[in-house]
Amino acid sequence: MYRNTPNRCCARSLRPVFILLCDNHRLVGVLALILFLGISFTLPETALGQSGVTGTLTGVVQDQNGASLPGVTVTVKNLETGAVRTVATNGEGSWTIAALAVGTYEVAFEITGFRRLVRKRVQVEASVPRTLEDKLELGDVDAVVNIVEGASLVTPETATTFRQLSADDLVTVPTSTRSFTQLLSTEAGVNTELSPVLTNSNGNQSPSVNGTRTTSTSLFFNGIDATNITTNEGSLNDNIAPAPETLQEVKLQTSLYDASTGRSGGGNFQLVTTPVVSNSMRLIPGRSRWTPAPRIPAALLVPESRMSPIPAL
Amino acid sequence: MQGGLRNLEANHAVSDFDRTHRFSLNFVYEIPSFGSASKFLSGWQISGFFQAQTGTPYSIFSPEPEIGSATQYADLTRGSGGLYRLGFGRPGLCGSLAELRQQGSDITEDSFNSAVLCSPLGQNGSLGRNILRAPSQSRFDLGIVKSTKLTEKVSVEFGWDIFNVFNRTNFAAPDFELGSPDFGRITTTVGGPRVMQFKARLKF
Numbered sequence: 001m002y003r004n005t006p007n008r009c010c011a012r013s014l015r016p017v018f019i020l021l022c023d024n025h026r027l028v029g030v031l032a033l034i035l036f037l038g039i040s041f042t043l044p045e046t047a048l049g050q051s052g053v054t055g056t057l058t059g060v061v062q063d064q065n066g067a068s069l070p071g072v073t074v075t076v077k078n079l080e081t082g083a084v085r086t087v088a089t090n091g092e093g094s095w096t097i098a099a100l101a102v103g104t105y106e107v108a109f110e111i112t113g114f115r116r117l118v119r120k121r122v123q124v125e126a127s128v129p130r131t132l133e134d135k136l137e138l139g140d141v142d143a144v145v146n147i148v149e150g151a152s153l154v155t156p157e158t159a160t161t162f163r164q165l166s167a168d169d170l171v172t173v174p175t176s177t178r179s180f181t182q183l184l185s186t187e188a189g190v191n192t193e194l195s196p197v198l199t200n201s202n203g204n205q206s207p208s209v210n211g212t213r214t215t216s217t218s219l220f221f222n223g224i225d226a227t228n229i230t231t232n233e234g235s236l237n238d239n240i241a242p243a244p245e246t247l248q249e250v251k252l253q254t255s256l257y258d259a260s261t262g263r264s265g266g267g268n269f270q271l272v273t274t275p276v277v278s279n280s281m282r283l284i285p286g287r288s289r290w291t292p293a294p295r296i297p298a299a300l301l302v303p304e305s306r307m308s309p310i311p312a313l
Numbered sequence: 314m315q316g317g318l319r320n321l322e323a324n325h326a327v328s329d330f331d332r333t334h335r336f337s338l339n340f341v342y343e344i345p346s347f348g349s350a351s352k353f354l355s356g357w358q359i360s361g362f363f364q365a366q367t368g369t370p371y372s373i374f375s376p377e378p379e380i381g382s383a384t385q386y387a388d389l390t391r392g393s394g395g396l397y398r399l400g401f402g403r404p405g406l407c408g409s410l411a412e413l414r415q416q417g418s419d420i421t422e423d424s425f426n427s428a429v430l431c432s433p434l435g436q437n438g439s440l441g442r443n444i445l446r447a448p449s450q451s452r453f454d455l456g457i458v459k460s461t462k463l464t465e466k467v468s469v470e471f472g473w474d475i476f477n478v479f480n481r482t483n484f485a486a487p488d489f490e491l492g493s494p495d496f497g498r499i500t501t502t503v504g505g506p507r508v509m510q511f512k513a514r515l516k517f
Contacts (some may be wrong), residue, residue, distance in 0.1 A: 171342075174476065194483055197476050208330035
């Protein structure tokens with residue numbers, strides 16, 4: 001039935017090949033479908049495409065008197081992507097959610113008989129377990145207690161010595177070669193030569209961390225070991241030097257780091273790039289949400305009246 | 314490896330990356346507009362990066378220490394190992410370390426007193442490893458940024474970065490190779506002269 005439909009613009013012999021191209025209505029419909037699927041798949045979904053670097057949130061929930069509260073539902077929501085993970089506190093009132101993508105989170109605690117507690121803007125950083133200690137108040141579960149400040153600066157779960165720079169620090173403070181290595185050399189125990197100016201090299205500095213050789217430093221790029229990317233040693237002089245605008249977070253761990261992040265005795269640089277959405281929009285640190293995906297312009301959509309009816313088979 | 318094979322103390326010294334003192338500081342200060350909504354008064358920001366540190370240690374050595382003929386026996390740059398040499402040759406020290414560390418009036422010409430160095434006379438030189446230090450270094454970088462909102466989403470940022478604000482000359486280690494024409498002289502600097510750059514950035 002489909003094949004036998006007379007078609008004005010195609011010669012009969014060419015019809016099998018050109019049937020799609022000749023039928024204007026159908027062609028536009030197919031193109032619109034492709035466009036729609038393409039846009040709807042690329043826009044929000046690429047926003048979800050997080051880098052492979054993860055951190056951990058952990059904590060203890062107690063009641064007002066300091067007794068541990070088992071069975072509290074802890075909901076962790078990524079403010080950038082909307083991804084939600086839930087866990088219940090154990091018999092000691094403690095909870096852990098590992099492998100959370102780096103970013104800003106909202107953490108909610110809920111159990112019957114207590115007021116709901118919401119922690120807004122909790123930062124999850126690469127390879128740093130953050131501890132939240134919360135006390136729930138007796139009351140109606142619908143009454144919400146909001147805590148705006150994030151997790152405590154002290155991280156009792158890890159002994160790692162590190163310094164972390166945000167995207168803002170990297171862009172704001174003048175560094176003569178625009179390399180992430182320069183500002184991190186202000187960390188205690190790190191020393192390096194004065195940074196060069198007017199250089200044609202990548203401008204990275206390979207610091208000596210706690211007296212180790214300058215080649216003992218390792219580099220992780222979005223969770224991937226990028227230490228030996230061009231040379232067979234840990235020197236950063238010949239390694240990647242991404243522009244500061246492309247980095248979301250930069251960290252240098254100098255001592256007592258976790259075995260999973262340490263490679264050699266020196267320091268560990270960790271770079272996390274800014275996730276990028278199509279349309280070259282990006283998440284601006286400090287803003288809680290992605291800019292909403294633009295609507296498909298009406299001109300690109302085919303009015304329903306002009307669409308061909310789906311042929312019966 | 315330098316010096317006597319059976320003398321472990323010969324190479325006992327501070328590491329090549331050692332700096333006795335180091336101070337570094339960076340800051341970002343947003344200049345308050347004191348409640349003014351003026352586009353000219355708000356959005357000013359000043360930031361800086363200061364580093365000061367002692368220099369790294371270096372050793373005096375000769376890369377070609379073999380004695381080729383008897384006439385070279387007392388040559389300062391020869392000896393220190395001969396056939397049994399593993400690495401580079403070091404001269405002997407005929408005086409005290411304090412004498413060696415005496416600098417001339419112009420440190421770029423005489424960073425140390427080479428008159429107290431003497432030929433090891435075919436033996437291992439007595440001069441220690443990493444006993445001298447390059448001059449100390451310091452640099453202050455300053456950045457001034459004015460950002461102005463054009464619309465709710467778009468803002469423009471003009472910046473002026475000054476590297477090495479005080480134009481301090483930071484000398485590198487002197488030429489420490491025996492027999493080199495520039496031996497004892499400082500011929501290079503690190504960290505560069507005062508350099509400024511202007512930048513404009515459109516944020517959206």
